[in-house]
Amino acid sequence: MAAMDPARREQDLAAIAMLREPVRRELYDHVAAQEGEVSRDQAAAAVGVRRGLAAFHLDKLVEAGLLEASFGRQGRRGGPGAGRPAKLYRRAAAEVSATLPPRTYQTAALLLAETVEQAGADPELYAAASRSGEAAGLQAAAGGSRPTVERLLAARGYQPYREGALLRLRNCPFADLAAQFPALICGMNLAMVQGLVAGLGDAAGAAAMDPAPGRCCVAVDDRRREH
């Protein structure tokens, strides 16, 4: 949750400011989107920079608290020739946020969610979420650049990735709220993604709930798009 503590705010602003550097930001986006840990070599190759430069930026991101580092051998290879353990990076668990001037929408969101839950107004929330998603999908479809579900979800911060035929979502944009009101918020999220897909056009795919620990509760089957 967004902290009002000044030291924390200072840190959060500094972390966000670090992402102004384009290479650093690309490296962050790459690591944050991966399921497992990423080595310096992998990150450098993905972004197209030298290993030394990647290492420099990755360590800056660790200092800022945006990434976490560990030493290890990425699963498989052991034994002779495996070499020293590599420094591996993954997205930090902590949230970084800053609003200027200070706003605490999180507090408002929690109060609203609690009220909706107590009032049993889940269906009304889902309907509103569906309308909002559909409007965004329609707007994107009307933009003419033939947007895919994958790109739209990425733009909304879901960090989509492929698993077989399914588009899964690494990040829950409502994580804190969803942890407190799982049925309500995951239901809202599903309705919004379903609306988004519907707005894009019926060939865009089908969203369903398929939760597991450590990922967003929604998955999209968008195979039809590729035909």
Place this chain on the structure above:
Amino acid sequence: MAEPTPHHLAQVNVALLRAPLDGPELAGFVALLEPINALADRSPGFVWRLQTEDGDATAVRPFDDDRMLVNLTVWESLEALRDFVYASRHLDAMRRRREWFHRLAIPYLALWWVPPGTVPTVAEAKRRLELVQRQGPGPDAFTLREPSPPPGPPHDANELGNSTRLA
């Protein structure tokens, strides 16, 4: 410091039907009973659930209002219960709760710790639920949002409040 004694977690929740179970309104819920119960049975950390010979507990109506269903289960840990409730296909059923069940103005779920091997009774479950309804969550009956740590060894039960973080 001594290791905390192992405990299992008993869980009860109730739900007030909007319509009879054999009617069209509840068809979606009834269709999910078997697959979701089967999912529970094979979930990591699942220990026991109340069921009649139908394989579910929908025939158990222990309240004055016989539209009230009861669900009574035992799990190895809070995390095991949470993973099933919120991070499995059970969540998909849960998000649809208002299609099938009335909103209850009072708490509808209670948790309590039991020694492994305990099979909780419906009467006990009702008592624990009433406890949460009457005085809110506490060590004898609590909720998923405000859990209470499992009791420690008998001698220093009160000093182990912070020793029970489950990984």
